[in-house]
Amino acid sequence: MKQHWLAACAALAAGVSPAAAWEPTKAIEIVVPFSAGGASDQMARTMQGIIQKHNLASQPIIVVNKPAAGGAEGMLDIQKSAGDPHKLITTSSGIFMTPMATKLPLNWKDYTPVAMMAQDSFVLWVNAKAPYKNAGDLMAKAKTSTPPMKVGGTSSKREDNLIVFAMEKAGGVKFSYIPHTSGGQASTQLAGEHVEATTNNPAEDVANWRGGATRPLCVFSEKQMTYKEPVADGKSWADIPTCQSQGLDVTYQMLRGMFMPGKVTKEQQAYYVGLFKKVSEAPEWKDYLARSALVADYRDGDAFVAFLKADEEKHAKLMSEAGFMAK
């Protein structure tokens, strides 16, 4: 109740003096719906570092991890904070998938979109010693494997699980999808040959690639990545062929963006759009993107909303095909 009243007040104040740009009056909290050390957490902490280093905000930034129930804890927190202009949340595809898989009363349309910061790619990884030269070899082997070939990923009924489902459908094969609590864990299991492949993001597997334990077969995107800097054995991210080009017709990318709670004013939203636009232009951000091999794709305003709508539709279709929707 109190927050609604505050929001009304804020709206009223904004209505009275529309020309005055909004400025935060206390510390800004970035809620990370995943645990410390993960990819979303790294993104939030990189932003925090950039904002503080370049003095982009007049107030300090605090990063808070709310990882329970696959991110639902953080999303519920934002849901409850309607009208609070000092709160932000980092988002990934989870913003559609968590409500779909758990039937929790969450919907991104109740939040205020700020900006999309990047897209994360997914790569098909195998152990460095595996005989497969391309995705076709792997799919051919999977066809004859009993028990089914083991593919590792993060969580159940989430991105990695969807990709593996799509691979089964595209190739007419069956895999044993093994959920792990983090991409790092899946990568280690691949390095120890306990799973045959993973669908990790580039950043989740780069350490083992560089260490000569794993190697990429193909990327689940429509286009190859753009980073030409060599990573391991003289190969760069840009050298990884697309899975489509190897006869495995599966594409999937994940958004990484920022949202605010619902019921904030246009001025408040505009402030954060401006802030994250500046973050996305900082040299440290470009370094971060290159290091994590993220696809630079900044969008705000209508472009972001249009993207979200299309992406949600795509996820709803995939999730119901895979039978991951909560009943």
Place this chain on the structure above:
Amino acid sequence: MDDLSSLFTGFQIALSWHNVGFMAIGVVLGIIVGVLPGLGGPNGVAILLPLTFGMDPTSAIILLSSIYWGALFGGAITSILFNIPGEAWSVATTFDGYPMAVQGKAAEALTAAFTASFIGALSGVVLITFVAPLVASFALRFGPAEFFAVFLLTFCSFIGMGRDNRAKILASLCLGFLLAAVGLDSISGDLRMTFGSTELMRGFDFLIVVIGLFGVSEILLTVEEGLVFKGKQAKIDLKVVLRTWAGLPRYWATLVRSSIVGMWMGVTPGGAIAASFMGYGLAKRFSKHGKNFGKGEIEGVLAPETAAHAAGTSALLPMLALGIPGSATAAVLLGGLLVWGLQPGPMLFVEQKDFVWGLIASMYLGNIAGLIIVLATVPLFAAIMRIPFSFVAPVILIVCAIGAYTISNSIFDIWLMLVFGVVGYVFKKLDYPLAPLVLALVLGDRAEDAFRQALIGSGGALDVFWANGLVTTLVLLSMMLLFWGPVGDLIAALNRRGRAEKPAAAE
């Protein structure tokens, strides 16, 4: 010997004035963080992480890892003085540490805990220094079946080695498994046993349960027995420290055993929590004073502390060498490495020699600095025991409540803490052990995940649990530990009967 010269370079880096300064600051901050329940190592490191972004990575990791050492030392303080474990791995320290404090031997218990931590940490660092590459490749052999076997080993050693009523241990363990299952099930992605409550979605945070079970229930018991603090006659000065040290060499077997258990559990990612319980269980079984365990036996403090710290330190090895964090704090440090532009993994040892060896050298120095700082403050902490309990109890309760609240900023958690306080009180009155419940709560869902991952992979065939030498050995060892106690009891009973029958036959 190339590594040794690298280590000396590392010492040179770590011994520069500003790095020694960071070490001291880090240790003090860490102790504060460790003493406050709920704040804990991972949070402390996470809060301070952004401050280090402008620093050179080596200084930054020295500062942050010193916070980690400080928190490890600090966790023992509240365990011993107030029966409130600051961290999961300090739970086993309360079993004998708190009774010692009640008997007026707080200073001895603290000294023993700190020294044991130091010995454990040192053995972990030595391990990292000499066998880093070997160990790294060994850890890779751990798939889900092997992980499950390690957890099974811990559970079995607890049942088989325990001297309490085994049925009660099992009951307590099962209750712990039940509580661990609440929340998101990571294998199916579904919510379990939340009954539509968003608060239960988080599951039962181990710290809240522990603060209630140990801290709050202890206050309830003390209140029932009258508001007297039994430890107030404690004699506290630095002589106690020296006297305790003089007595330590007698326990060399316990120290060595716990160090080995700890290093093994740290490297084979069993973790510090499992290690501390296992170290305690084994010491209880093999010590000459085993019967006195739980009543204030110094060995009962030494064993879990040594094992926990050996494991906590060794756990940094898989983080650096493979990028698998062995603990929550290691996970935050891992995030830090990435922000500083360092990529953990086997290449780190090749490409960032200065960083790696600077860190390893700082582990030696940070632990020495930590030991000196905490020992110097033992009299200060032990003096708290002289304050009348009627003043201390409300403060402890408030600290407990703040601790429970801060974990996820939820009032619900304070109620939960109080409920578990009552549960703990009832358990103690009925003479049920609390430790198995905590153990199952902490490791239960991990064991379940590993078990189900292994079975998904094998298509449901149970033979994955004896598919290779490593997992077979672990499972056999578990079974041996499980049946050690019951079979021992049986043999003893048969002997008694045999002896009773023999005179009868002679007649």
